[in-house]
Amino acid sequence: MLKQALVLAALLLPGAYANAHEYTVGDLHIAHPWSLQLPPNAPNVAAYFIVHNNGKADDRLLSVDSPISDDAQLHEHAMGSNGAMKMQQVQSVAVPAGKDLVFAPSAYHVMLMQPKDRSLLADGKRFPLTLHFEKAGDITVDVAVQKQAPADQPQGHEHTH
Known part of the structure; x- marks a missing residue:
């Protein structure tokens, strides 16, 4: 019985591992970076993730880059002067100590402008993204x-920056 349970667990593990990809460096933990499949006519693609700052000191996301684009930008959705939401580039984003910074649709996100290899932006594919933090x-x-x-x-949820 134990042997059957171990075999079943071993068979289920790769699927669970494939869906939950997370990264930790120092006090920062990045959970499940994802992007939507790129529609045929879309010129740019967005990437999302959550940064958990488990430390006692604030950090700051200074920039991002990826080999799939020569221009990767940090963006936020903000209320425009006309009362409509608009997307705008930001120079950096604060990562407060003991809090989560959420990169999600209609919030902070990474914009990859004019991706070079659109085949990497199909369902089930993965591409590298490097996050450059101050600390x-x-x-x-x-x-x-x-x-x-x-x-x-x-x-x-918005954090001041």
Whole structure:
């Protein structure tokens, strides 16, 4: 009976591992980087993730880059002067101590402008993204491309920057 349970657990493990990809460097933990499959006519693609700062000191995400684009930018959704939400580039994003920074649709996100290899942006593919933090340094993650947003995707919450 134990042997059967171990075999079953071993068979289930790769599937669970494939869905839950997480990265830790120092006090920062990056959970499930993902992107939506790129529609045929879309010129740019967004990437999302959650940064958990488990430390006692604030950090700051200074920039991002990826080999799939020559221009990767940090963006946020903000209320425009006309009362409509608009997307705008930001120079960096604060990662408060003991809190989560959520990169999600309608919140902070990474924009990859004019991706070079669109074949990497199909469902089931992955591409590298390097996050450059002020204190934690560089963290390279694999962004999972998906047909739809994860069901458990939290809504973004703004932090001052």
